[in-house]
Amino acid sequence: xxxxxxxxxxxxxxxxxxxxLKKVMAVLPGLxxxxxxxxxxxxxxxxxxxxxxxVSREGFQAIREGTPPGFLEWAEVHGNLYGTGRAEVxxxxxxxxxxxxxxxxxxxxxxxKAAAPVLIFIAPPSLTELESRLxxxxxxxxxxxxxxxxxxxxxxxxxxxxxxxxxxxxxxxxIDSLRSIIVAERCRRRRSPDGLPVAGIC
Amino acid sequence: xxxxxxxxxxxxxxxxxxxxLKKVMAVLPGLxxxxxxxxxxxxxxxxxxxxxxxVSREGFQAIREGTPPGFLEWAEVHGNLYGTGRAEVxxxxxxxxxxxxxxxxxxxxxxxKAAAPVLIFIAPPSLTELESRLxxxxxxxxxxxxxxxxxxxxxxxxxxxxxxxxxxxxxxxxIDSLRSIIVAERCRRRRSPDGLPVAGIC
Numbered sequence: 001x002x003x004x005x006x007x008x009x010x011x012x013x014x015x016x017x018x019x020x021l022k023k024v025m026a027v028l029p030g031l032x033x034x035x036x037x038x039x040x041x042x043x044x045x046x047x048x049x050x051x052x053x054x055v056s057r058e059g060f061q062a063i064r065e066g067t068p069p070g071f072l073e074w075a076e077v078h079g080n081l082y083g084t085g086r087a088e089v090x091x092x093x094x095x096x097x098x099x100x101x102x103x104x105x106x107x108x109x110x111x112x113k114a115a116a117p118v119l120i121f122i123a124p125p126s127l128t129e130l131e132s133r134l135x136x137x138x139x140x141x142x143x144x145x146x147x148x149x150x151x152x153x154x155x156x157x158x159x160x161x162x163x164x165x166x167x168x169x170x171x172x173x174x175i176d177s178l179r180s181i182i183v184a185e186r187c188r189r190r191r192s193p194d195g196l197p198v199a200g201i202c
Numbered sequence: 203x204x205x206x207x208x209x210x211x212x213x214x215x216x217x218x219x220x221x222x223l224k225k226v227m228a229v230l231p232g233l234x235x236x237x238x239x240x241x242x243x244x245x246x247x248x249x250x251x252x253x254x255x256x257v258s259r260e261g262f263q264a265i266r267e268g269t270p271p272g273f274l275e276w277a278e279v280h281g282n283l284y285g286t287g288r289a290e291v292x293x294x295x296x297x298x299x300x301x302x303x304x305x306x307x308x309x310x311x312x313x314x315k316a317a318a319p320v321l322i323f324i325a326p327p328s329l330t331e332l333e334s335r336l337x338x339x340x341x342x343x344x345x346x347x348x349x350x351x352x353x354x355x356x357x358x359x360x361x362x363x364x365x366x367x368x369x370x371x372x373x374x375x376x377i378d379s380l381r382s383i384i385v386a387e388r389c390r391r392r393r394s395p396d397g398l399p400v401a402g403i404c
Contacts, residue, residue, distance in 0.1 A: 184387070
């Protein structure tokens with residue numbers, strides 16, 4: 001039995017991450033999404049427990065200050081708290097599933113210190129194209145769009161810390177790339193910290 | 203422009219390597235096969251310059267002793283000489299193509315010392331299954347089959363030196379795995395010897 005893998009997917013808002021991830025999960029067995037906790041209000045269409053665990057600021061702090069700390073990583077983004085529950089991820093990996101986390105750059109680098117995740121970044125072809133996509137979406141205010149673009153600019157500077165970079169220029173190719181990365185990592189002869197190979201067979 | 207990649211594919215005789223590689227090359231653009239030199243006689247159906255460059259033992263030695271040495275790697279297998287021409291591989295990589303070599307374990311480890319190839323091993327589900335496949339093929343003598351099985355046993359010990367291991371249990375899945383590894387490596391943020399990331403975008 002090969003070891004299970006923790007994937008982290010990051011992307012600026014509007015890069016197409018959610019669409020790509022949904023398509024890949026629909027065709028790839030053995031991959032589960034770990035649902036994050038957040039203090040931000042739910043958006044229309046979002047389902048609690050599926051898209052996020054929606055919690056109050058107080059509830060979030062209680063998990064965070066648990067023994068051991070209840071989050072693998074947490075961060076404040078756009079004024080809201082987001083966190084990845086440690087227990088849920090560990091339970092999924094031990095159950096023989098690969099786990100994928102949808103978290104931002106700060107969070108990804110925190111998890112990298114604690115575990116050995118595979119980091120995947122999805123980038124838009126350009127910031128200009130990202131801006132058009134955010135405007136076409138038509139759900140956000142001018143201020144929010146400007147904040148998201150500023151954050152994208154900052155996040156793109158961290159792509160060299162990632163293992164893989166997918167440019168979402170043509171959607172079908174980006175979907176194929178993400179799916180291929182997951183299949184390939186399952187075939188990878190992974191190295192344990194002491195340099196010995198561990199199971200990685202497909 | 204991302205840097206081009208040198209892939210090496212190894213497998214024991216009868217593991218299905220040739221079938222898998224042909225199927226993948228038929229669907230994946232930008233990947234070329236580098237044709238090896240060999241002193242072994244051609245088999246029915248093999249085409250000179252497509253399957254191998256068939257050369258005499260003297261011709262082989264002349265290339266090998268060139269300045270610089272004309273082979274990236276060479277080895278004696280089953281009593282015949284096999285070698286990978288350096289100039290052909292370098293020309294293909296510089297022309298913007300990813301190159302795939304079909305060479306044995308000894309050769310793969312030689313190339314690994316000189317370049318930074320991605321090593322992929324295709325293994326049969328078991329030695330028993332490999333034996334049945336070789337017998338079903340019906341083209342080889344009992345002695346040859348025994349020699350191939352003994353070599354397979356030796357080669358399988360080296361799979362931990364490979365980056366990826368594909369078990370060819372179900373052919374369609376093995377084809378998908380090889381294709382995925384190549385697509386994923388194209389998205390990989392590769393590390394140069396000094397630890398700096400180099401282009402790897404898909």
